[in-house]
Amino acid sequence: MEGITKEYQMGDEVSVVLKGIDLTVYKGEFLAILGPSGSGKSTLMNIIGCLDVPTSGKYWLNNRLIEDEDQTSLAHIRSKEVGFIFQSFYLLQRQDAWHNVELPLIYANMHEKERKARVEEMLTKVGLADKMHHFPNQLSGGQQQRVAIARAIATNPTILLADEPTGALDQKTGAAVMDLFHELNDEGRTIIMITHDAKIASHAGRIVRILDGDISEGNLEDA
Amino acid sequence: MLSLAVIKQSVVMALQNIKSNKMRSFLTMLGIMIGVAAVIGLITIVQIVSDNVMNQFSTLGAGTLNIMTWSTPLKDGLTEGDLRSISNIEGVDGVSPTVTFTTTSVVDNEVYEKTDIAGKSFIYFERNKDIIAYGRSFVESDMSGDSYVCIVDPVYVKKVLRGKDIIGRKILVGGYTYTIIGIRKKDESINSYMSDNSQKDGTIIIPYKNALAMSGKNNVENAEVYISSGAKISEVESALRKALNRIYNGDDDFYAVINMDSLMEMMDKVYGLLGTMLGGIASIALVVGGIGIMNMMLTSVSERTKEIGLRKALGAEPSRIQAQFLIESVVLSGVGGVIGIVIGLVMALVAASLMKAQFTISFGAIALGFGFSAAVGIIFGWMPAKRASNLNPIDALRSE
Numbered sequence: 001m002e003g004i005t006k007e008y009q010m011g012d013e014v015s016v017v018l019k020g021i022d023l024t025v026y027k028g029e030f031l032a033i034l035g036p037s038g039s040g041k042s043t044l045m046n047i048i049g050c051l052d053v054p055t056s057g058k059y060w061l062n063n064r065l066i067e068d069e070d071q072t073s074l075a076h077i078r079s080k081e082v083g084f085i086f087q088s089f090y091l092l093q094r095q096d097a098w099h100n101v102e103l104p105l106i107y108a109n110m111h112e113k114e115r116k117a118r119v120e121e122m123l124t125k126v127g128l129a130d131k132m133h134h135f136p137n138q139l140s141g142g143q144q145q146r147v148a149i150a151r152a153i154a155t156n157p158t159i160l161l162a163d164e165p166t167g168a169l170d171q172k173t174g175a176a177v178m179d180l181f182h183e184l185n186d187e188g189r190t191i192i193m194i195t196h197d198a199k200i201a202s203h204a205g206r207i208v209r210i211l212d213g214d215i216s217e218g219n220l221e222d223a
Numbered sequence: 224m225l226s227l228a229v230i231k232q233s234v235v236m237a238l239q240n241i242k243s244n245k246m247r248s249f250l251t252m253l254g255i256m257i258g259v260a261a262v263i264g265l266i267t268i269v270q271i272v273s274d275n276v277m278n279q280f281s282t283l284g285a286g287t288l289n290i291m292t293w294s295t296p297l298k299d300g301l302t303e304g305d306l307r308s309i310s311n312i313e314g315v316d317g318v319s320p321t322v323t324f325t326t327t328s329v330v331d332n333e334v335y336e337k338t339d340i341a342g343k344s345f346i347y348f349e350r351n352k353d354i355i356a357y358g359r360s361f362v363e364s365d366m367s368g369d370s371y372v373c374i375v376d377p378v379y380v381k382k383v384l385r386g387k388d389i390i391g392r393k394i395l396v397g398g399y400t401y402t403i404i405g406i407r408k409k410d411e412s413i414n415s416y417m418s419d420n421s422q423k424d425g426t427i428i429i430p431y432k433n434a435l436a437m438s439g440k441n442n443v444e445n446a447e448v449y450i451s452s453g454a455k456i457s458e459v460e461s462a463l464r465k466a467l468n469r470i471y472n473g474d475d476d477f478y479a480v481i482n483m484d485s486l487m488e489m490m491d492k493v494y495g496l497l498g499t500m501l502g503g504i505a506s507i508a509l510v511v512g513g514i515g516i517m518n519m520m521l522t523s524v525s526e527r528t529k530e531i532g533l534r535k536a537l538g539a540e541p542s543r544i545q546a547q548f549l550i551e552s553v554v555l556s557g558v559g560g561v562i563g564i565v566i567g568l569v570m571a572l573v574a575a576s577l578m579k580a581q582f583t584i585s586f587g588a589i590a591l592g593f594g595f596s597a598a599v600g601i602i603f604g605w606m607p608a609k610r611a612s613n614l615n616p617i618d619a620l621r622s623e
Contacts, residue, residue, distance in 0.1 A: 046617050049536070051535075051536060051616050051617050051620075052617055071535075071540070071541050072540045072541060072542065075535060075538055075539060075540040075541070076538070076540070078535075078536060078537070078538045079537070079538025079539075080538070084536045084537070086620075090529070090533045090620075092530060092533075094236075094239050094240075094243065095236075099232075103232075103534070103537055104537040104538055106228045106229055106232060107229075107534075107537055107538040107539045107540075107543065108538060112228060115228075151537070155538070
């Protein structure tokens, strides 16, 4: 990622949210992006997650330059390369855990047989083998986030992008989710976690701090 | 791109949405239901009426020209010679004269004064082979004028003869003794519906020459001209008009030729037009129903903005989002349409039984109703679905 800027036109004013960010994330890394709200971390996450394209600068994801893509090809890239984990889980309330995990696989055009096996494998991996057909409102917050994690890793994406993954969880379940992240990281998955919580960020192997659209490498003592 | 799994999932989701918003979905579907029911009901009812009228007309005779004459001081009806020259026209298969009047019949010393007499030729029965229910019809040798045989109709059987051993009975008709040789079937033609026969004693059919003699008429007033199967009815009609023109010395005020085929064609057009017109009016209701669907879909899109954003984040292309909402809209209108078809057919069934007409399910109408509702779903679901597909995933995810 080189010289990433993002500007928003707000009425007559142009607001610069990201001011030329250079960042390299290595394969297999567990990176935390730490910053207070309004620092531009969500915008950065959107660009990393290919939900948005930068105003200027270059972004390579898995050796592919992402620029000026239309919504359809961005969707293809997201489907293949990115697994999202959100603060408030974002599960489809009217679908059970199984179907929630199946969703990205349908969008990735995986065949039914393969898909079924994959869904079961993923749910088993996050420890919900016995709750596959529970609906989100029958699951605890921690379990819901596990479903969301299973959904995020189902397509075997290049990066896992977690936005305040423990923000809606109590300390204990949050810690359990972090354990799961470590486990996934040990398997070689690249994880990028965005948070404002230095304590949560400390789980990561590397921490990048973002403030007012600029980033600096740093350690916890600076935070 | 649009895999079966996506379609299946979309249909399941659509049904779930319909179920979880029962009241709203029902009210939305109500518009489509009423529209489809109105279209199907009206089209089917017109179809039923048209079929029944056409059936009756065709028993009156397809491939038949009817001649009607009115007596003038110079000429009353068609003579034997006239009939012969008509039957010699190219394309004419046969001419069946009809002589009708009312006279008195006597059975078991009881006098029945309102007995209708129909004088017919054997040719009539050759043409209408299934008209006899029991016994036999006239044959050529009955046409000599001194064969006193008759065929009675079910009304006469019911009112006068009252069952038991009818064939072979002798009755007194207009002063002559006739032997009953057959019973005809109930008259299903439109004439029998149009005339009030409740005061009559029924009809006796006798050979037309006997009828002429009995009534004191010299000539035949009405005749049916049968067209041979290869001939063009319009050509025969103009030849017949020419012949009648000659017979009547160029005066066409006292005869008429009725072409049942062209009459039926005209009726068919009228009913077709009527059906189209009523269907058109009813489809206004469908448009209103479609607007209801559009409204509900727009509401649904804005309610589910976050879900749309999530689906996009998980890799759904805009076209899939569009397809999903389009499928939801079609499922909504399709379910409404199916219910509407059922209501419409029940309406038509009730109408048919009130009219004592035969009810036939028109598969064309069902297909039309289904097509209409699906089309409404696509047309009115297009805009909301497009709007959903164009949502920016970031804004959609962030929305509350």
